Amino acid sequence: MEKRIKIGIIGSGGIAGAHVKAYKELDYVDIVAVADVVPGRAEQFIAKWELGFAAAYDDHRKLLELDLDGVSICTPNVAHYQTTIDALNAGKQVMLEKPMSVTLEQAVEMVQTAKKTGNMLNVGFQPRYDPNMALLKDLVQSGQLGDVYYVETGGGRRRGMPGGTFIREDLAGAGAIADIGCYSLDMAMNTLGNPKPVTVSAYTSNHFGTNRKYHPEADRFQVEDFGAALVRFDNGLVMNFKISWAMHMDTLGATMFLGTDAGLKVTPAGKGPWSGVWDGSVGSITMFHDIAGHHTESPIPTVEHKKNLFHEKVRDFVEAVRDGRPAPIPGEQIVRNQAVIDGILRSAKAKREVEVFIPEF
Template sequence: MTRRLKIGIIGSGGIAGAHVQAYQVLADVDVVAVADMIPGKAAQFIDFWKLPSAVPFDDYRKLLELELDGVSICTPNVAHYQTTVDALRAGKHVMLEKPMSVTLEEAVEMADTAKQTGFMLNVGFQPRYDPNMTIIQDVVQSGQLGKVYYVETGGGRRRGMPGGTFISKEIAGAGAMADIGCYSLDMALNAMGYPKPLTVSAYSSNYFGTNPLYHNEASRFDVEDFGVAMIRFEDDLVLNFKISWAMHMDTLGPTLFLGTDGGLKVTPAGKGPWSGVFDGSVGAITYFHDVRGHHTESQIPLVDHKINLFNEKVRDFVEAVRDGKPAPIPGEQIVRNQAIIDGIIRSSASKREVTIELR
C-alpha cells in the first residue's frame, strides 16, 4: 500500500486555493496543515476548502515542526526567501510559487540551501506543461534554426493590472516583471537551455498604475506596470524583453527566435484586454526558413489539449517527492530568471547598464 504524502500550505491567499484543488485530485496526498500570518485566516481557509484533518497555524515555523513530506509556499513575494530557506532547513521539499524571490542574492541562497540540505526546491512555472511549449523547446534545441543570436519575448495586456499585494513594492518587490514577465522569460530561456545572463540595460515606468483614471488603488501603486530591457548572454546572444500590465496598444508582439538557418515566431493564446502574455498557452507557432533558395513559412500544428497545466505542475512535484527524483523545475535553474529581473530593477533605477554577477 502506497504511503500517503503529507503536505502543508504556507500562505492562504488566492493562489493557495489552486494548490489545494490540485492536491485534492491526487490519490494518496493529504493537505494536513495551513499557515497564514493573519490570525484566523488559515482556519477560514481550511473550512472553505473542506480540509477537516488540517491544522491551522498563525506562525509557519510551527507548521514546519510537523512531519511533512513537502510544503507549497504561496506567500507574497517578499516572504518567499525566508519561508523557503526555513522549510528546506526543516527537511521539507518545497513547491514555490513564482517569482522565485525579490533579489538575486535571495535566490542564490535559496538554491544553495536546497543543495546543502538535499531537499527539493521546485519553482512553479505551469506553462511549461503545455505540450506546445515542448514543441518550441524541441525546435530551438534541435539545431534547425542554426545559431540563435537574437530573441525577443514578453507581451502586454491592454488592461490587466491586478491590485492588492501585487502593487506594493514592499510586499511584491516588483510589478509586471515579477507577475507575468517571469513567465515570458522562462518560456524563452528554457527553450534555449537557460543561458547565463551577463548584462542588462532596462527602463520601467508606472504611468497607468499611478493614474486614478486607470487604477482604483493608484495612491498605493509603487511598482512598475511596464518594463523593457536588452539582456546580453554568454555565447554572443541577446534578448529583447518587454512586458506591460497596461498600454494603449493591442500587443507588444510575439516571441521571436532568430537563427542563422531559420526563425521561429510564437504568439500567445487568448484575446481581450487581459491576454497577450505567456502566462497561459500558445496561439500559433510559425517556422521561417529557406527551401532551395525560396523563402518558406511553415505553420507548426499545435497540440489541442485539455490539460490542466496548474494541476500538472503540482502532480509533477508530488511524483518527484514520492519517487525521490530531482526538482522538475529546479531553483538552481530559475536563479538565472531572477537574476534578469533583479538586473532590470537595478538598471531602470540607475538609468544605466548593469552587470549580472553569477557563479
C-alpha cells in the first residue's frame, strides 16, 4: 500500500488555493491542517476547499506540532522567514512560495537551517517545469553560444499592479522586483547555471502606484512598481535587469543571451495587460549566428505541451518527500536570486553600486 503523505498549509491567501488544488489532484496526499494568523480564516479556507476534518489554527507553531510530512508556506512575504525556520526546526519538509524572503540575511539563515536540520527547503518556481525552459537551458549550457558575456532580462506590464498585501512594505517587503522580478531572475540565472552576483547598481520608482489616476489604493502604495539594475557576476558576466508593474510602453523587450559565437532572443508567452513577464512559458526562441560569413537567424521550435506547471512543481515536491530525494529547487540556488533582489533594494536606496556577499554553504 502506497504511503500517504500528510501536508499542512501555512497561510490561506490566494496562492494557498493553488497549492490545495494541486495537492488534491494527488490521490495519496492528505491535507490535514491549515494555519492563518487571522482568526477564522483557516476554518473558512477549509470549508471553501472541502478539506473535511482538517484542523484549523491561528498559530502556525501549533500546526507544526502535528505529525506532518511536509508543509506549504503561502504567507505574505515578510512571514516566509520565520515560518520556514520554525517548520525546518520542527522536522518538516518545506515547500516555500516565492520570493524566498525579504532580505539576503534571512535567505542565508533559512538555507543554513535546512542544512543543519537535514530537512528540505524547496522554493516554488513553477516555470522551471516548462519543457521550453529546459530547452533554453540546454541551448545555453551546450556551448553553442560560446562564452556568454551579457544577459538582458526582465519584463513589463503596461498595466498590472496588484493591491492589498502586495503593496504594503510591512507585508510584502518589496513590490514588482520581488513579485514578478524574481521569476525573470530565476529564468536567466538558472539557464546560466546560477552564477554568483558580486555587485549591483540599481534604480527603483513608484510613479504609477502612488498616483490615484492609475491605482485605486495609491494612498496605501508603499513599494516599487518599477526597477532596473546592472548586476555583475563572479564569472565576468553582466546582466541588465528591468521589471515593471505599469508603464507607458508595450514591452521592456525580449530576454537576450549574448555569446561570443551566437546569441539567443527569447520572448515570454501570453497576451494581455498582465502578461509580458517570466511567470509562465516561452513564446519564441531565435538564435542569431553566422554561417559562412552570413548573418543568420534560426528560429528554435518550441515544445508544445499541456502541462499544468503549478501541478508539476507540487507533484515534484511531494514525490521528493515520499522518495527521500533532495529538494527539486533547493534554497541554496534561490539564495542567489534573493541576493540580487536584496542588492537592488539596497542600491536603489543608497543611490550607488553595492557589493553582494553570499557565504559558502
